Amino acid sequence: xxxxxxxxxxxxxxxxxxxxxxxxxxxxxxxxxxxxxxxxxxxxxxxxxxxxxxxxxxxxxxxxxxxxxxxxxxxxxxxxxxxxxxxxxxxxxxxxxxxxxxxxxxxxxxxxxxxxxxxxxxxxxxxxxxxxxxxxxxxxxxxxxxxxxxxxxxxxxxxxxxxxxxxxxxxxxxxxxxxxxxxxxxxxxxxxxxxxxxxxxxxxxxxxxxxxxxxxxxxxxxxxxxxxxxxxxxxxxxxxxxxxxxxxxxxxxxxxxxxxxxxxxxxxxxxxxxxxxxxxxxxxxxxxxxxxxxxxxxxxxxxxxxxxxxxxxxxxxxxxxxxxxxxxxxxxxxxxxxxxxxxxxxxxxxxxxxxxxxxxxxxxxxxxxxxxxxxxxxxxxxxxxxxxxxx
Amino acid sequence: xxxxxxxxxxxxxxxxxxxxxxxxxxxxxxxxxxxxxxxxxxxxxxxxxxxxxxxxxxxxxxxxxxxxxxxxxxxxxxxxxxxxxxxxxxxxxxxxxxxxxxxxxxxxxxxxxxxxxxxxxxxxxxxxxxxxxxxxxxxxxxxxxxxxxxxxxxxxxxxxxxxxxxxxxxxxxxxxxxxxxxxxxxxxxxxxxxxxxxxxxxxxxxxxxxxxxxxxxxxxxxxxxxxxxxxxxxxxxxxxxxxxxxxxxxxxxxxxxxxxxxxxxxxxxxxxxxxxxxxxxxxxxxxxxxxxxxxxxxxxxxxxxx
Ligand SMILES: Cc1ncc(C[n+]2csc(CCOP(=O)(O)OP(=O)(O)O)c2C)c(N)n1
Ligand code: SF4
Ligand SMILES: [Mg+2]
Numbered sequence: 090x091x092x093x094x095x096x097x098x099x100x101x102x103x104x105x106x107x108x109x110x111x112x113x114x115x116x117x118x119x120x121x122x123x124x125x126x127x128x129x130x131x132x133x134x135x136x137x138x139x140x141x142x143x144x145x146x147x148x149x150x151x152x153x154x155x156x157x158x159x160x161x162x163x164x165x166x167x168x169x170x171x172x173x174x175x176x177x178x179x180x181x182x183x184x185x186x187x188x189x190x191x192x193x194x195x196x197x198x199x200x201x202x203x204x205x206x207x208x209x210x211x212x213x214x215x216x217x218x219x220x221x222x223x224x225x226x227x228x229x230x231x232x233x234x235x236x237x238x239x240x241x242x243x244x245x246x247x248x249x250x251x252x253x254x255x256x257x258x259x260x261x262x263x264x265x266x267x268x269x270x271x272x273x274x275x276x277x278x279x280x281x282x283x284x285x286x287x288x289x290x291x292x293x294x295x296x297x298x299x300x301x302x303x304x305x306x307x308x309x310x311x312x313x314x315x316x317x318x319x320x321x322x323x324x325x326x327x328x329x330x331x332x333x334x335x336x337x338x339x340x341x342x343x344x345x346x347x348x349x350x351x352x353x354x355x356x357x358x359x360x361x362x363x364x365x366x367x368x369x370x371x372x373x374x375x376x377x378x379x380x381x382x383x384x385x386x387x388x389x390x391x392x393x394x395x396x397x398x399x400x401x402x403x404x405x406x407x408x409x410x411x412x413x414x415x416x417x418x419x420x421x422x423x424x425x426x427x428x429x430x431x432x433x434x435x436x437x438x439x440x441x442x443x444x445x446x447x448x449x450x451x452x453x454x455x456x457x458x459x460x461x462x463x464x465x466x467x468x469x470x471x472x473x474x475x476x477x478x479x480x
Numbered sequence: 481x482x483x484x485x486x487x488x489x490x491x492x493x494x495x496x497x498x499x500x501x502x503x504x505x506x507x508x509x510x511x512x513x514x515x516x517x518x519x520x521x522x523x524x525x526x527x528x529x530x531x532x533x534x535x536x537x538x539x540x541x542x543x544x545x546x547x548x549x550x551x552x553x554x555x556x557x558x559x560x561x562x563x564x565x566x567x568x569x570x571x572x573x574x575x576x577x578x579x580x581x582x583x584x585x586x587x588x589x590x591x592x593x594x595x596x597x598x599x600x601x602x603x604x605x606x607x608x609x610x611x612x613x614x615x616x617x618x619x620x621x622x623x624x625x626x627x628x629x630x631x632x633x634x635x636x637x638x639x640x641x642x643x644x645x646x647x648x649x650x651x652x653x654x655x656x657x658x659x660x661x662x663x664x665x666x667x668x669x670x671x672x673x674x675x676x677x678x679x680x681x682x683x684x685x686x687x688x689x690x691x692x693x694x695x696x697x698x699x700x701x702x703x704x705x706x707x708x709x710x711x712x713x714x715x716x717x718x719x720x721x722x723x724x725x726x727x728x729x730x731x732x733x734x735x736x737x738x739x740x741x742x743x744x745x746x747x748x749x750x751x752x753x754x755x756x757x758x759x760x761x762x763x764x765x766x767x768x769x770x771x772x773x774x775x776x777x778x779x780x781x782x783x784x785x786x
Contacts, residue, residue, distance in 0.1 A: 291526070
């Protein structure tokens with residue numbers, strides 16, 4: 090029987106990696122990810138997790154060591170945040186392009202300057218196009234469950250892609266929550282052993298990472314795109330299987346009281362939980378509002394978004410990152426373009442808020458919805474709205 | 481091995497794990513050095529290569545020159561990738577997921593990948609004590625991208641980013657002493673080598689590979705394209721680099737220095753420099769300055785050997 094334990098979410102992620110029996114952890118500390126890797130180091134030091142912990146000298150080397158370990162056939166895990174994710178940047182592309190299914194938890198953090206250790210999604214958006222499967226989780230249980238799913242999805246021979254699990258720095262990483270942990274035997278059954286089809290080994294020499302002249306480079310990129318898109322099917326199957334085994338269900342776009350809603354709000358990450366409180370209050374007042382929570386960020390769930398939006402007239406998208414000099418938030422531009430070719434589509438209004446750890450309260454979400462509706466009726470001279478900044 | 485010098489050539493394997501047909505320039509000292517290094521390494525290895533000439537000449541899709549498992553990812557992370565492979569293999573063997581056996585992880589990188597952009601990753605890997613051999617193929621510039629200076633480029637050399645000009649002698653800094661940096665990490669084995677001394681080179685690679693823990697071999701690899709010399713002079717230039725004392729061949733085994741080839745009297749540096757276009761512009765003054773520096777450095781090395 091699964092047991093419910095009160096535990097900090099960061100530690101819970103490390104425990105999930107332990108349940109997945111990871112072979113190699115290569116990591117470099119950065120707030121607010123530190124508790125994850127500290128706990129992993131402790132588990133290894135106490136002999137509770139039989140893994141190699143490589144205390145590398147940088148995040149660039151963390152991800153590079155993960156490449157090597159994964160290419161040698163080891164189940165590999167790491168975690169980072171903000172500046173650390175940026176320092177890994179070029180290595181991230183290599184992990185996906187060389188089909189090395191590293192799993193990484195990202196404790197989402199704002200980017201310097203000015204230095205901020207607090208949460209937003211600027212780091213995520215900067216690695217949007219790196220070819221990783223990327224999921225958002227909103228609470229500790231989702232984090233634990235999806236770390237387990239990440240190994241099963243990424244290592245699936247039909248996929249072989251690295252997976253990022255995004256969770257909000259502090260807002261989620263540092264919460265203590267009562268969580269259910271599956272039994273080891275259940276996890277062992279749920280995640281088959283990692284078997285890279287062609288690992289580095291003298292018994293069967295392979296060349297990995299050869300360079301590509303123009304005559305072949307583009308073909309490799311198309312294959313990569315086809316593969317990442319096809320991974321969605323495996324992700325859905327995995328979540329389905331997880332639900333049947335553990336009675337907790339996940340989908341690419343989670344709908345909350347969105348049926349018949351004329352106005353929809355769309356959020357990602359732990360702010361969704363606050364938004365739900367606001368939606369409940371507004372529904373109580375008889376307003377036809379609902380919430381969409383985008384869980385699967387890559388591959389982007391186009392069909393699910395279109396379906397979830399349904400007949401809504403207004404769609405308000407909250408981004409926690411700013412594309413400077415651009416259309417506002419990256420999530421809003423993607424959602425807008427996913428809906429553009431629909432015959433019947435809602436007005437899409439973009440908000441950017443919650444940068445660098447700034448909170449948005451339930452009342453704040455109500456304000457966003459009211460303002461969004463107002464813009465949908467009267468228009469605005471801004472491409473997008475910035476919410477919650479002192480003038 | 482010196483004792484058996486007459487028989488040695490017969491003992492060397494004919495198998496080429498770095499296969500012929502690669503795309504190196506004619507007379508490439510680096511390709512020669514890689515080929516020689518691969519002989520004593522044998523087949524129970526995994527080779528990790530940095531971006532640079534070695535990688536570009538040996539791996540164009542869909543071909544490969546490698547008859548052993550080989551991986552390239554980026555320019556500056558070779559030692560970190562090697563760390564991951566080594567740790568991965570070790571834990572997989574411990575957990576019984578793959579059979580227990582000797583597999584040596586060998587990193588190969590240019591001087592730029594080693595002493596500039598990848599120095600941090602290398603320092604980290606040596607400090608952590610991974611069981612791997614790191615070989616730096618030093619052709620004294622970023623050759624793959626068109627002969628730009630590196631911190632291993634010698635004083636006075638003209639490169640595309642340290643060009644000799646009306647008011648510049650070319651490179652104005654002294655070559656970074658990478659083997660000394662490796663030795664400062666207190667690793668069990670550090671050596672310098674040159675393909676002009678093939679048996680010494682193979683010996684040192686074998687020793688480095690057999691050393692438990694980190695080992696570092698720094699190989700001077702004459703580059704006709706970047707140094708501007710006739711491609712039939714590669715081996716001669718390597719010899720001259722050693723005989724002038726510009727690139728002495730030595731080993732540091734558990735902190736103990738040993739000069740492998742000592743010369744009671746060094747040849748003048750001009751013997752080496754005059755054959756290369758990259759030094760052609762230098763005045764007698766500058767050459768004298770270089771000569772004095774070489775004498776001084778060689779004397780310092782001799783002190784360490786005592
Ligand atoms: C991060 C990064 N910066 C720059 C480059 C461009 N680059 C590729 S190889 C190279 C020089 C390689 O020099 P070296 O390591 O000495 O090897 P060589 O080609 O001389 O053998 C450079 C600058 C790169 N690939 N990646
Ligand atoms: S540029 Fe120099 S090192 Fe590179 S392949 Fe040509 S000769 Fe060899
Ligand atoms: Mg070089």
